[in-house]
Amino acid sequence: MEVRSEGIQVRCDKLPAPVIPRTRLRIWFIRVCSSIVLWTCFVQLVTVSELWHSHFFSGITNRIYHITQHPLHVKDAIVQAPPPLPPPRNYTSNGFLRVSCNGGLNQMRAAICDMVTVARFLNLTLVVPELDKTSFWADPSNFEDIFDVRHFINSLRDEVRIVKRVPKKFSRKYGYTMLQMPPVSWSNEKYYVEQILPLFGKHKVLHFNKTDTRLSNNGLPVDLQKLRCRVNYQALKFTPVIENLGHKLIRMLQEKGPFVALHLRYEMDMLAFSGCTNGCSEEEAEELKRMRYAFPWWREKEIVSQERRSQGLCPLTPEETSLILQALGFDRETQIYIAAGEIYGGDRRLAQLRSAFPRIVKKETLLARDELQQFQNHSSQMAALDFMVSVASNIFIPTYYGNMAKVVEGHRRYSGFKKTILLDRKKLVELLDMHRNGTLSWNEFVDAIRQAHEKRMGQPTRRMVIPDKPKEEDYFYANPHECLCEGTNCDDLLGPSNSTHV
Numbered sequence: 414m415e416v417r418s419e420g421i422q423v424r425c426d427k428l429p430a431p432v433i434p435r436t437r438l439r440i441w442f443i444r445v446c447s448s449i450v451l452w453t454c455f456v457q458l459v460t461v462s463e464l465w466h467s468h469f470f471s472g473i474t475n476r477i478y479h480i481t482q483h484p485l486h487v488k489d490a491i492v493q494a495p496p497p498l499p500p501p502r503n504y505t506s507n508g509f510l511r512v513s514c515n516g517g518l519n520q521m522r523a524a525i526c527d528m529v530t531v532a533r534f535l536n537l538t539l540v541v542p543e544l545d546k547t548s549f550w551a552d553p554s555n556f557e558d559i560f561d562v563r564h565f566i567n568s569l570r571d572e573v574r575i576v577k578r579v580p581k582k583f584s585r586k587y588g589y590t591m592l593q594m595p596p597v598s599w600s601n602e603k604y605y606v607e608q609i610l611p612l613f614g615k616h617k618v619l620h621f622n623k624t625d626t627r628l629s630n631n632g633l634p635v636d637l638q639k640l641r642c643r644v645n646y647q648a649l650k651f652t653p654v655i656e657n658l659g660h661k662l663i664r665m666l667q668e669k670g671p672f673v674a675l676h677l678r679y680e681m682d683m684l685a686f687s688g689c690t691n692g693c694s695e696e697e698a699e700e701l702k703r704m705r706y707a708f709p710w711w712r713e714k715e716i717v718s719q720e721r722r723s724q725g726l727c728p729l730t731p732e733e734t735s736l737i738l739q740a741l742g743f744d745r746e747t748q749i750y751i752a753a754g755e756i757y758g759g760d761r762r763l764a765q766l767r768s769a770f771p772r773i774v775k776k777e778t779l780l781a782r783d784e785l786q787q788f789q790n791h792s793s794q795m796a797a798l799d800f801m802v803s804v805a806s807n808i809f810i811p812t813y814y815g816n817m818a819k820v821v822e823g824h825r826r827y828s829g830f831k832k833t834i835l836l837d838r839k840k841l842v843e844l845l846d847m848h849r850n851g852t853l854s855w856n857e858f859v860d861a862i863r864q865a866h867e868k869r870m871g872q873p874t875r876r877m878v879i880p881d882k883p884k885e886e887d888y889f890y891a892n893p894h895e896c897l898c899e900g901t902n903c904d905d906l907l908g909p910s911n912s913t914h915v
């Protein structure tokens with residue numbers, strides 16, 4: 414009998430085995446009841462401490478801005494007991510969908526949500542997605558090394574059947590060749606019905622060999638948008654190993670008070686890819702350029718760093734970040750968790766930030782070496798820890814608006830519009846340069862920076878829609894507004910709607 418602490422749900426499931434003697438049943442019953450009581454107490458405690466923290470922390474930045482608290486249901490994954498398993502949906506499957514995700518953890522996460530939605534819409538059987546092992550990060554982790562695969566399959570069973578592998582009879586060994594293709598990016602449900610579904614007339618298995626941004630941001634039926642959210646916020650849980658260590662990190666931080674999670678995307682791959690060398694030595698700039706040439710799928714090779722930077726396309730440097738945090742009103746007492754891998758240039762590049770904010774920590778300084786050991790060569794598992802801490806932080810600040818920044822931003826909106834400061838990098842580099850050459854005094858600089866970010870704190874809004882320019886409009890997973898607001902008060906919360914929902 415399984416008595417592992419995997420939540421009340423699982424235990425209830427195992428309960429009705431007919432051969433269990435009465436006394437054992439009674440013990441089970443008592444256990445389940447006490448679990449429920451304990452869980453309830455825990456939930457109360459967490460809620461109280463969260464209220465206290467968020468109240469306390471708002472003091473630091475309410476000079477800049479305060480969010481009006483809206484009567485939203487705060488659906489925080491941490492404070493919710495798992496819901497009972499839904500009954501499986503009964504449908505005739507049109508075939509198997511196999512998918513190979515590409516990119517880093519958060520790009521793949523969004524893609525998994527898209528692919529579940531596609532499989533549901535076309536009445537397919539989804540095979541547990543394969544993760545990218547050849548991306549820059551070269552993480553050999555499989556789906557089940559990062560996500561709780563049983564929870565993923567079970568919690569979605571009222572929508573779509575998910576299996577661990579394609580049945581043997583469809584394998585190559587038996588002479589079966591499956592159709593392999595990348596679906597067209599930013600497509601809506603019509604593409605999948607008209608172009609993809611007919612392929613299942615001939616093929617029982619279809620393999621999508623690329624999955625990034627495969628569903629459009631807008632124009633999908635609301636129930637499909639909601640399913641994307643349900644996968645993202647409920648069905649995708651990290652493995653217990655990751656969850657436990659992530660919660661430990663969060664606890665350690667919260668014990669010392671409220672904290673900012675700074676996604677300091679000043680990492681080697683980012684700089685090589687973007688061509689941003691501001692603040693680097695000549696040797697470093699050379700090294701980054703060599704790396705860019707070494708990666709064939711980074712198409713742009715010749716890049717003028719200054720141009721990039723003035724267009725707002727560079728990640729902020731640690732030095733720039735330090736000034737901006739100070740201008741935003743954070744002081745030496747602020748606890749800052751750096752959610753990132755290795756900072757390019759190491760401690761030397763962090764010196765200025767550290768002297769302005771002595772309470773800087775990261776997972777490597779909070780955890781013992783052997784606790785992180787198991788994650789060492791698994792960048793996606795490391796990224797999962799940073800993801801958890803970033804979602805749980807009191808304020809989240811990304812220095813580059815990439816996939817992690819966007820997906821975490823959306824998750825925080827979903828968790829009750831927690832504050833995310835979305836830095837306007839184009840404006841910032843202009844202000845930074847004007848402050849540096851003496852055009853702007855410190856006070857003018859501070860005023861300008863605060864003013865520029867008043868409306869960029871992750872407050873409730875609708876996604877910006879730009880027809881035919883999906884890359885430029887707001888990303889669905891950064892602001893899934895369909896899932897953040899129910900009923901008639903949506904216009905009050907998000908502003909009037911003029912989108913063209915089908």
Ligand SMILES: *[C@@H]1O[C@H](CO)[C@@H](O)[C@H](O)[C@H]1NC(C)=O
Nearest residue numbers: 500501502503504505506570
């Ligand atoms: C599923 O639906 C089909 C057709 O409606 C029905 O014949 C079958 O009994 C159902 N199966 C289950 C397990 O409910």
Ligand SMILES: *[C@@H]1O[C@H](CO)[C@@H](O)[C@H](O)[C@H]1NC(C)=O
Nearest residue numbers: 503504505507534535536610
């Ligand atoms: C999917 O199955 C449902 C019944 O469960 C049916 O109404 C619908 O038309 C099917 N859709 C496709 C694309 O097969």
Ligand SMILES: *[C@@H]1O[C@H](CO)[C@@H](O)[C@H](O)[C@H]1NC(C)=O
Nearest residue numbers: 515592593594595621622623
């Ligand atoms: C995906 O499949 C298509 C068609 O078979 C092929 O041309 C392409 O190279 C594949 N892409 C990847 C990333 O495997």
Ligand SMILES: *[C@@H]1O[C@H](CO)[C@@H](O)[C@H](O)[C@H]1NC(C)=O
Nearest residue numbers: 783785786787788789790791
């Ligand atoms: C990680 O990989 C490096 C080199 O690929 C290897 O030397 C090291 O032992 C690995 N560490 C762990 C914890 O597996």
Ligand SMILES: *[C@@H]1O[C@H](CO)[C@@H](O)[C@H](O)[C@H]1NC(C)=O
Nearest residue numbers: 843844846847848850851852
């Ligand atoms: C200061 O920098 C700004 C922005 O780069 C520039 O527009 C301005 O001309 C500079 N002023 C001086 C006095 O150098």
Ligand SMILES: *[C@@H]1O[C@H](CO)[C@@H](O)[C@H](O)[C@H]1NC(C)=O
Nearest residue numbers: 875876877878909910911912
């Ligand atoms: C609504 O329409 C106005 C003006 O036509 C436009 O500026 C705004 O971006 C639109 N909003 C959305 C959410 O499409």
